[in-house]
Amino acid sequence: MSSLRTPCRPRTILSTTGDYFGYNTPMKKPAGKTAQKQKRPAHTRPGWDEYFINIAKAVSARATCFRRRYGAVVTKDNVIVSTGYNGAPSGMRDCLEEGVCTRKELKIPHGERYELCHSVHAEANAIIRASADELKGATIYISGADAGAGECLSEPCMMCKRMILNAGIAKVVHSDGGGSYHVINPKDWLKTRV
Ligand SMILES: [Zn+2]
Numbered sequence: 215m216s217s218l219r220t221p222c223r224p225r226t227i228l229s230t231t232g233d234y235f236g237y238n239t240p241m242k243k244p245a246g247k248t249a250q251k252q253k254r255p256a257h258t259r260p261g262w263d264e265y266f267i268n269i270a271k272a273v274s275a276r277a278t279c280f281r282r283r284y285g286a287v288v289t290k291d292n293v294i295v296s297t298g299y300n301g302a303p304s305g306m307r308d309c310l311e312e313g314v315c316t317r318k319e320l321k322i323p324h325g326e327r328y329e330l331c332h333s334v335h336a337e338a339n340a341i342i343r344a345s346a347d348e349l350k351g352a353t354i355y356i357s358g359a360d361a362g363a364g365e366c367l368s369e370p371c372m373m374c375k376r377m378i379l380n381a382g383i384a385k386v387v388h389s390d391g392g393g394s395y396h397v398i399n400p401k402d403w404l405k406t407r408v
């Protein structure tokens with residue numbers, strides 16, 4: 215039976231920009247002349263946050279805007295409840311089909327003039343696909359990439375922050391744009407009005 219299995223291959227992570235758990239870190243050369251064999255690296259596993267944020271990154275590949283691609287994953291007790299990516303509402307032509315992104319065309323800065331964007335945000339799409347019970351006390355993972363610049367700081371926009379608060383989501387994990395992520399208690403947003 216075991217002969218049918220393919221041999222182990224080096225692991226590759228979902229993204230070329232993030233390396234949350236260090237699989238891309240080059241192995242160190244053994245020190246000294248006596249070291250004949252290079253030691254195998256210890257088998258490491260990603261923690262839950264790394265695991266789910268990498269899934270959010272994979273989800274973002276489905277986004278339909280060529281300016282920014284976001285993916286969101288909602289989990290409860292480390293089980294995926296729902297996923298979402300940013301895209302035009304069902305039946306509406308999206309940025310990719312139109313060949314034009316209004317916000318990109320008008321060079322609107324990030325975080326402003328959301329009325330000019332046709333898409334439903336990744337966080338919103340993940341939230342509307344889950345039940346109120348599932349969302350209460352859940353965690354949302356968010357990973358976004360900017361066209362050309364790669365992974366970006368993926369803090370939710372003010373509208374999504376409000377939705378996250380009202381959904382009762384207890385923990386937000388979003389990529390920091392530098393290969394790692396931030397873990398946030400959404401209640402902290404209440405200190406300044408969002
Ligand atoms: Zn767009």
Ligand SMILES: [Zn+2]
Pocket residue numbers: 335336337370371372373374375
């Ligand atoms: Zn948003």
